[in-house]
Amino acid sequence: MSKIHIDEIVLPAREVPVWREVDIVVVGGGLAGVGAAIAAGRAGARVLLVEAQGFLGGTMTAVTVGSICGEYVLENGTPRRIVGGLIEELVNRLMARGEARGPECWLQTATTIYDPFAMRCVLDEMIHEAGVETLMHTRCIDLDQKENRITGLVLGFRSQLFAVRCRQIIDCTGDGEVAALAGVPWECDLEHLQMPSAMFRFGGVAPGTLDTLDRAALRARLELAVAEGMDLPRTAGGLFSLRDGMVHANVTRLEHGARSPDPLSAEEMTATEIEGRRQVKLYESAFRRFVPGFEKAFVADAGSLAGIRESRRICGRHVLTADEVLRGAKSDTAIACSAWPVEDHGADRKTRWVWLEPGSYYQVPFGCLVPERGPGNLLIAGRCVSAEHDAHASLRVGATCMAMGQAAGLAAAIAIDDGIAAVGAIAIDKLQARLTADQAFLG
Incomplete structure (x- = not known):
């Protein structure tokens, strides 16, 4: 063209x-x-x-x-x-x-x-x-x-x-x-901007799940998902819970090739928002399969915007x-x-x-x-x-x-x-x- x-x-x-x-x-x-x-x-x-x-x-x-x-x-x-x-x-x-x-x-x-x-x-x-x-x-x-x-x-x-x-x-x-x-x-x-994330909350998490699931244990479980063929861009993340059954997840990573999306580009940010939603569903599947306590978990809600760090x-x-x-x-x-x-x-x-x-x-x-x-x-x-x-x-x-x-x-x-x-x-x-x-x- x-x-x-x-x-x-x-x-x-x-x-x-x-x-x-x-x-x-x-x-x-x-x-x-x-x-x-x-x-x-x-x-x-x-x-x-x-x-x-x-x-x-x-x-x-x-x-x-x-x-x-x-x-x-x-x-x-x-x-x-x-x-x-x-x-x-x-x-x-x-x-x-x-x-x-x-x-x-x-x-x-x-x-x-x-x-x-x-x-x-x-x-x-x-x-x-x-x-x-x-x-x-x-x-x-x-x-x-x-x-x-x-x-x-x-x-x-x-x-x-x-x-x-x-x-x-x-x-x-x-x-x-x-x-x-x-x-x-x-x-x-x-070339050096931090990667954004799409953040979301799980519902349906088994009570007490986070009592034994620390950051290292989560990473080990998500690395197992990667070894089994799931293309997870990030395996180190944070999980927080304010109420029983609800867990907030900060675990996705939104990339544009080998770099961060351009936060000043409408085209790249549009693609980033769409990719964020795709990753949320991907991680929902990974948690259900590989993280104990999340077998019946579902995405209860997600951020209305991708999280831009820089x-x-x-x-x-x-x-x-x-x-x-x-x-x-x-x-x-x-x-x-x-x-x-x-x-x-x-x-x-x-x-x-x-x-x-x-x-x-x-x-x-x-x-x-x-x-x-x-x-x-x-x-x-x-x-x-x-x-x-x-x-x-x-x-x-x-x-x-x-x-x-x-x-x-x-x-x-x-x-x-x-x-x-x-x-x-x-x-x-x-x-x-x-x-x-x-x-x-x-x-």
Whole structure:
């Protein structure tokens, strides 16, 4: 077939009506975005939260990760909380409803097991209580920029376009969508991106199954399935159970040839979603045949999206390195802490884990949230912050993302209160004091 020549279509200029004027727009309603919006709203700012899905929680509720990672460090086998603030409040609310359990010791760390639908409901309540206005099923389409500032966003809902004027922007899209529109430098190396997963929940699992099925035993069973001819792309995975008979599975691996699918390609992501559903059914068959206790198991539900672990990483004032992560580096500009290991989902059936020293943690510098160049009133929080690949494999987890979002929301509110145009120029000691007052842990 001959190569098809694609012409450009030039769209005519059009006026877009201004729908709102607010202080801060947060784009992306995952844990980072919710953290940013709540923190800014509680600080007295007029906040608009924009989310593409019909619910909040992002990866935690759309992909359904099943466990909240990054809250704890183990000291002599005992979990100690190193991420507080809004994530602790969220977990406490879930616990009070019987919709979460933890901390659960697992490998060399501990996590909180939660119900994804319950998390959606609690996040709705927390956003409402903070006075945050929310638009769901809405995306950022374009930006209005003047003199190194974003003065407004063009938003899209169905076939409608409308604009919002604002003073500060926080990009929590996970894919750095606003940052890319604003011309912020970013990286996305397809040859080294982590592989996505499709996550799902089993029903019909025999009671007590997970009491004797640890990670090593699961891998041995799935390796047996591979030896018997089942083409399973991954045999090391995590299983979590909040209720009898229900088991959450994080065990698939979605590839595009020998690399990760391109998270910025509509074609490849479409193929990835379809492949994810195929793999869910494949693993259902493998578990029934080879894993004791799953003989009558079935797929009760699955995430509405494939779980993307890595896409754009912005180039920030500070680029977190693997060395900083693994040696537990500290920073005078710390806005969050993390002890999660380097968890790298590469191309083979295993997951690469590189652990910090027992009991240690590192601090996340404010500069990871501030673009090295671009609009002065833009911050980044969540999965697309500034970090090397291996450091990002530690930094990207849920608790740390919400902590970074909380810091970004407070920073934007401080910039407005103090009349500072470039949010990266705020007094870091003031931000740290406000975070500490709001129960965040900075070390």
